[in-house]
Structures are given as C-alpha cells and as structure tokens.
Amino acid sequence: MAKNAIVGQSGGPTSVINASLAGVFQACERRGAGRVYGMAHGVQGLLEEKIVDLSATLTSQLDIELLKRTPSSYLGSCRYKLPDPAEDTAVYERLFAILKKLDIGYFFYIGGNDSMDTICKLSDYAKTVGSDIRFMGVPKTIDNDLMVTDHTPGYGSAAKYIGVVMKELIRDATVYGTKYVTIVEIMGRNAGWLTAAAALARGEDSEGVDMICLPEVPFNVDNFIAKVERMQKERASIVIAVSEGVKLHDGRYVCELADDARFVDAFGHKSLTGTARYLANQVAAHLDTKTRSIELSTLQRCAAHMTSRTDITEAFQVGGAAAKAAFEGHTGEMIALKRLSNDPYQCTTEPHDIHEVANFEKKVPLEWVNADHTDMLPAFINYASPLIQAELTPVFINGLPRHIYIP
Amino acid sequence: MAKNAIVGQSGGPTSVINASLAGVFQACERRGAGRVYGMAHGVQGLLEEKIVDLSATLTSQLDIELLKRTPSSYLGSCRYKLPDPAEDTAVYERLFAILKKLDIGYFFYIGGNDSMDTICKLSDYAKTVGSDIRFMGVPKTIDNDLMVTDHTPGYGSAAKYIGVVMKELIRDATVYGTKYVTIVEIMGRNAGWLTAAAALARGEDSEGVDMICLPEVPFNVDNFIAKVERMQKERASIVIAVSEGVKLHDGRYVCELADDARFVDAFGHKSLTGTARYLANQVAAHLDTKTRSIELSTLQRCAAHMTSRTDITEAFQVGGAAAKAAFEGHTGEMIALKRLSNDPYQCTTEPHDIHEVANFEKKVPLEWVNADHTDMLPAFINYASPLIQAELTPVFINGLPRHIYIP
Numbered sequence: 001m002a003k004n005a006i007v008g009q010s011g012g013p014t015s016v017i018n019a020s021l022a023g024v025f026q027a028c029e030r031r032g033a034g035r036v037y038g039m040a041h042g043v044q045g046l047l048e049e050k051i052v053d054l055s056a057t058l059t060s061q062l063d064i065e066l067l068k069r070t071p072s073s074y075l076g077s078c079r080y081k082l083p084d085p086a087e088d089t090a091v092y093e094r095l096f097a098i099l100k101k102l103d104i105g106y107f108f109y110i111g112g113n114d115s116m117d118t119i120c121k122l123s124d125y126a127k128t129v130g131s132d133i134r135f136m137g138v139p140k141t142i143d144n145d146l147m148v149t150d151h152t153p154g155y156g157s158a159a160k161y162i163g164v165v166m167k168e169l170i171r172d173a174t175v176y177g178t179k180y181v182t183i184v185e186i187m188g189r190n191a192g193w194l195t196a197a198a199a200l201a202r203g204e205d206s207e208g209v210d211m212i213c214l215p216e217v218p219f220n221v222d223n224f225i226a227k228v229e230r231m232q233k234e235r236a237s238i239v240i241a242v243s244e245g246v247k248l249h250d251g252r253y254v255c256e257l258a259d260d261a262r263f264v265d266a267f268g269h270k271s272l273t274g275t276a277r278y279l280a281n282q283v284a285a286h287l288d289t290k291t292r293s294i295e296l297s298t299l300q301r302c303a304a305h306m307t308s309r310t311d312i313t314e315a316f317q318v319g320g321a322a323a324k325a326a327f328e329g330h331t332g333e334m335i336a337l338k339r340l341s342n343d344p345y346q347c348t349t350e351p352h353d354i355h356e357v358a359n360f361e362k363k364v365p366l367e368w369v370n371a372d373h374t375d376m377l378p379a380f381i382n383y384a385s386p387l388i389q390a391e392l393t394p395v396f397i398n399g400l401p402r403h404i405y406i407p
Numbered sequence: 408m409a410k411n412a413i414v415g416q417s418g419g420p421t422s423v424i425n426a427s428l429a430g431v432f433q434a435c436e437r438r439g440a441g442r443v444y445g446m447a448h449g450v451q452g453l454l455e456e457k458i459v460d461l462s463a464t465l466t467s468q469l470d471i472e473l474l475k476r477t478p479s480s481y482l483g484s485c486r487y488k489l490p491d492p493a494e495d496t497a498v499y500e501r502l503f504a505i506l507k508k509l510d511i512g513y514f515f516y517i518g519g520n521d522s523m524d525t526i527c528k529l530s531d532y533a534k535t536v537g538s539d540i541r542f543m544g545v546p547k548t549i550d551n552d553l554m555v556t557d558h559t560p561g562y563g564s565a566a567k568y569i570g571v572v573m574k575e576l577i578r579d580a581t582v583y584g585t586k587y588v589t590i591v592e593i594m595g596r597n598a599g600w601l602t603a604a605a606a607l608a609r610g611e612d613s614e615g616v617d618m619i620c621l622p623e624v625p626f627n628v629d630n631f632i633a634k635v636e637r638m639q640k641e642r643a644s645i646v647i648a649v650s651e652g653v654k655l656h657d658g659r660y661v662c663e664l665a666d667d668a669r670f671v672d673a674f675g676h677k678s679l680t681g682t683a684r685y686l687a688n689q690v691a692a693h694l695d696t697k698t699r700s701i702e703l704s705t706l707q708r709c710a711a712h713m714t715s716r717t718d719i720t721e722a723f724q725v726g727g728a729a730a731k732a733a734f735e736g737h738t739g740e741m742i743a744l745k746r747l748s749n750d751p752y753q754c755t756t757e758p759h760d761i762h763e764v765a766n767f768e769k770k771v772p773l774e775w776v777n778a779d780h781t782d783m784l785p786a787f788i789n790y791a792s793p794l795i796q797a798e799l800t801p802v803f804i805n806g807l808p809r810h811i812y813i814p
Contacts, residue, residue, distance in 0.1 A: 013578075013579050013582050040584075041583065041584050045584075070578065071575050071578050071579065072575075072578040072579045072581070072582045073582050076581070076582055076583070076584050077582045077583055078583060078584075079583070160806055160807070163806070163807050164712050164807055164808060165706060165710070165712075167807060167808070167810065168478050168479075168706070168709040168710060168711055168712070169705060169706070169709065171420075171477065171478050171479035171709060171810060171812065172420050172478065172479045172705045172708065172709040173705075174479070174483070175420050175479045175480050175483055175484045176448065176483070176484055176485060176486070177447075177448050177452075177483050200806075200807065201807070203804075203805070203807070205804075205809055205810045205811065205812060206810065206812070207814075292704075292705070294702070294704045294705065294706070295701070295702065295704075297699075297701045297702075298576060298579045298580075298699070298701065299572060299575070299576070299701070299706075301579065302575040302576065302578060302579040303572070303575060304575055305571050305572075305575070305713055306712055306713070308806065385805065385806065388806035388807070389805070389806045390803075390806065391803060396797075396798060397610075397612075398610070398792065398796070399567055399570070399607075399715065399792065399795035399796045399797070400567070400570050400571055400574060400607065400608070400610070400795070401571060401574070402612055403574060403578060403612045403613065404612065405578065405612060405613070407614075
C-alpha cells in the first residue's frame, strides 16, 4: 500500500508559493502517493491535526491553473518555530504520532529560512528515532535570501512587480515638474534583493530611480539628505527606493528613530515600518521640496496579477523536483535552483543538504553596488533581469483575476 | 490656412489620461488641424510658452498605442487656478496673446473639476473679447466626481485596480488564520467612488472586504472600533476599505486626529494622509488583534499595468468627441459619457455646457449604501462592474511594460 504525502506552507506569502504547492501535489499524485494531504497553517496546524485532503479539493487541471495564479498560501501559513529537540521532544513525539496516524511517507515544507529550520529539525529527529519519513524543503521567499540556491521562487515576481510599479511611480512623480522627493519603502529586513530590483526600472523609456538604499550598507541620515539635495540640483523629481531594513552604523534600524510602535515575533524579528515616512519627513524638514513616502507593503508579495512566468514555472518545478527526490529516497534536503547559463538563461534544480541552508541569510554582494552606494551595477541587472521575463496572464472573470481558495 | 490645435493635461494623473490625449491628437490631425501642440504642464506651462509640437513627437501608430499604455500625463500637469476675470484680466490677455501667436483655433483641456473651471473661465472670457477660439473640456479623474457625465475616464481603471488588489490583500491577510485587521486607505477627498470600488472584490472566489467607509457618511471612531470588534467575532481577518477623506460629524477629517503635518494647495485642498494608520493604531489600542494599515497611495492612479479596456477605450473616445465637437463649432463645453443601457453595457458621448460641470462635485448616492453604512448595495455593483471589464495588455519589453515619455 502506497504511503501518503503531506505538504505545508510556512512563513510570509508570495505570489507564486501556490505554484510550488501545485508542483508538489501533481508530482506526488503522478508518482503514486496514496493521498496528498495539506497542513492547514503549516506545522502549527498539523499539531492540531488541521488537515486538508488535497486530492479532494484540487480535482481538475483548471484548479491547478487557478492555484498557480492565486497569491498567498492556499493552505494557510504559520510562523511557528520548533523547539530545540535536545530540550523538548514532546512536540516531536506528537508530530510523528500524527504523521504515523496519517500514514505519511513524504513530508514537504514550502518556505524560507525559518521553514528550512523546521525541515532540518524534523529530518534530524527522524534519524534519531529511526523514522523513514522523508522530509524535503521547497524554497520560497520574496526576500531571495536563502543560501545555496541561485535565487528563490517568489523573488522574480516580486522583483518584476517592483520594477513595474517603480516605472509607473516615476512617471507619476514627474508630472508637475516641481521639486518632489518620493521615497518608496520596500521589504527586506537584512537582505536588499528586493530593494535592488528597483534598479530594473531604468531603461530607454524610463529615467529609473535616483537612489537605492540597501540594508547591507550602513545608513547615515545626514549623508542621505545631502545626496538628495545634490541630486535635486540636476532634476526636480527624485525617486528613491529604500529598504525597510536600513540600519545606522550602530545597528539601530532607521525606522526606530521614528516613534512608532513595533513588536517582536516568535522568531525575534522586529516589525519594521515607517522608514520611508521618517526619511520623507526628514527631507521635508531640511530641504525646500515636497515629499511623499510610499510603502509597497504586502502588495509586493501578493500581486499575483503581475507575476514573472519564469518565476511561476520555476516555483512549480522546485515543487515537482522535491517530490521526485523524496520518492527516490532523499530526505533532509532542500531543492535549490542552479543557474546553468545567463545568455540564454538556463536553470535547473538540485537537492542540497538542509544544513547548508537553514538559518543562514544570503546578502546582496557589495561588489554589485556602485561606489557611492546609490545604485546597482550591471552585474546585478544581469543576475536579476532573466528572473522577471515573460508573464502568466490571470484568468479574468468579470474584469477581475480568478483565484481559488478554501472558504 | 487651417488653424492649429492645442491640448493640455491638468490635475492629478490617471492611468488613462494619455488615451484621451491620443484621442484629441488623432482626431485633430484627421480633421485637418494645422499643427497639434501640447502645453507642457498645462495652462501654467502655456503662460511660460512651454509648448510641445505633438505632430513631431508622436510620429507613428506605435507611439499612439504606447501613449495609451503610459500612465500619468505625457505632457506634464499643473494645479493652477486662473484668477477671477472680473478682478484680474492680465493673465487672460497674456494667454490669448500666446494663443494668437500660435494661431490656435481649438483648445482642449483634459482634467477634473478644477480643469473644467479653467475651460469655463477661458470660454467665458473668449466671448467677452470676441475670440473665436473654441474651448473644450475632456473629462478625466479617478475620483469620478464630475457632474453630468455618467462616469469619468480614469475611474474604471482605478476601480479595477482597487478590486484586483483588494482581492489579493484579502488572500494575503487570511494566511495565518490569526486575528488581523487590515485597513486600506483609498483616495477620494469628498466622494467615495474609489473606496466603494473595494466592493467589487467580493465574489464566488473571494470573501470580499468586510467594511467600506465612505466620506459621504459621517465617521465615528468609537462606532468603527465597535463594528470591528463585532465582525471579528465571526472572522479572524477583517479587511476594511476606508476613504482618505472620512470626516467626523463636526467636519474634521479623521486623519487630522493624528499629529501628522498637512498642507493646503492652491485650490484650498488639504493634503490627506494617515487615516488608515490612525485607525489601525486605534484598533490596536482597543482590541486584542494585530493590525496593518496600507495606503494605496499614487499606485491607484498610475497602475497602467492593470487598466480597464472599457475605460481606455472611453478615454480615447471622449478625446476624439471633443475634437469633433470643436471642429463642428462647439465651445465652452465638456464631453460627457452617457450610459445608454447596462445589459448589454452601451455608452455614448455628448457635449454639455461647461457651467453645468465646473466646480461641482458628484457624490456617491447614499441609497447605494447599506443601512449599516458598511457595504455597497447591488445598485452600485451594477453601476461600476461594466466599467472594469476587459483588459488592455501592456507591451512588455524585457519583462516590463513599455512607456513613452518626453525626456
């Protein structure tokens, strides 16, 4: 009797995380899994035995196509950190008992750094208790900060969205021909991959953004204002992309200079917001210019109406590759994307030991940033441009993109 | 010798204002205008004789197609209020001298309320001085608050954008299954047409937004919090669309309760921002829930990557109809859209006396709002749904939509 498979989604949403779910689901079905279950809200839901029978909810090829076009996590997500198994085994015993009851042979977790930590702990624990369940990580994060993989599914679509809206915001900001500083806040706590994507806006039909501020580069508010003043002598409208995670030399986040509330989540992450607003207020206070701050907010991670087809295809592929690897006996690994060539762009998948991935963060290489720390160099454009190519048209019903969801 | 035409764009940008420019330009060329000039930055630029020769910059059908897909005002815009001609005729003498020098016979102004005020004053002044220049207004505003016209070009695309992103934000906000209140701030100072468009998100594939707060309905912060608390007993994730212009019973804007700076423009408009942030902070202070505030900001008026084809087509048509009317002898009028039927949707254009339009504001009828003031009734959906139908695909080059601009 064939074993069953179970798949969960964890961490922040992306526009294409459901394409990975579709890839896992379809490959497991085709490889002969008994049933394919979903964890509702990840491992946290699994602990409460909140299970979805995907074989029953995804019943047609149309469902699969809609799933690829539906943003956020179809199964729901969680931010749940497993305890250190050396200190607390109760949760693990509970989880493995549930998996046994469900007759699970294959366990897939789609997510970022924290989710790979979960796969790492579960596969390590499985070894210590002699379980033969295979645990595979499927990479997903708009942040593009996972080790080993050339890039992460989710990044290409978010980068494309940022390129598109920066071009539009630049057109909008030049409209009055008056002095105007627009500061756009982009996600990315410690890694500036998304903010860097603002550089994609420049081209023969766009001036591009005037400054890019990455969290990898220590930030100085006075220098920032001085640069804006200098730039505005050349051009009335200045558009700046700034990471929510820019930090001062002493390590404090710039947004901490403002007096907004913030909170710390289960992984110790500070909630960052208000960086652009703070900087826009500072510019307005020191320079004779109108300012506007814009937070791209959650739209950059859920704008399924503007995705990269390259990204969606790869998101689907890593899901399928994870299923293939698990059925072939792999466990304790994450599927990485490996770029074979850039021109033409070619990319394949390969499994990597999860210990190489979990709890590390990949930053933007500083050699891809110009000397003035205001712009990305061509090496970055060459890296990112292939990831935003081509589109996947939404299925429009009555003027709006069609989604699929579990009510 | 044929007279020349001149066209300007004024007020806030939209995604489709350039489609109206394309309509005016093409119709003027076809009807035999000598040259078609553009005012750089509207009447303000005209006063400084900043003129663009459109016959020289738009040279191909591809340029016209790209113009239709380029957001914001190709010619640049202004927020310039002409003085009362009874008090100050110097500006008018100056303007008419420039128009005479350019040998202008046809004058088109694409814009909203304030721009129609400009057409009104100029055509009135022309009569008093016996000028035979024909002045025509071309409606444009995402706010949909112009009188006489069934709706305004620009509204359909902004409404579609809002419907699309609200669907996506709803999916994003439900992902953790935890208590979460998302408050989305939408443009619309006194008229709630755009905020009402959030109602379009609801359908068989979306729960829709949970509350809609229009500026037409006096706002009470305590009642708002009480409603949120009541709703959250039924559902963990609550998504609310709130107009930037919601006001208390005493007439103060809700955002004035926060302590953010604000300014007043040449038309006496207060700059409104921070409404959602203020309300999210209030909810967080009073209820046991996570909150997030999102401002759609200028994206809702410049997201040319997600437009309504119905809207773009109508924007082009009102431009062409204005040129036709002017060449047939009309002056001092605005082209209105007249809905002939809803099922099937049919719409035509007709000129209206500019005095019926200038300086009035059309509000959302309160009979289209439910008794609880939290949702739109089917009459609104029937009104708005035809306006968001169909799409105009961007011309994607290298993964990004192509624009056209004057460097």
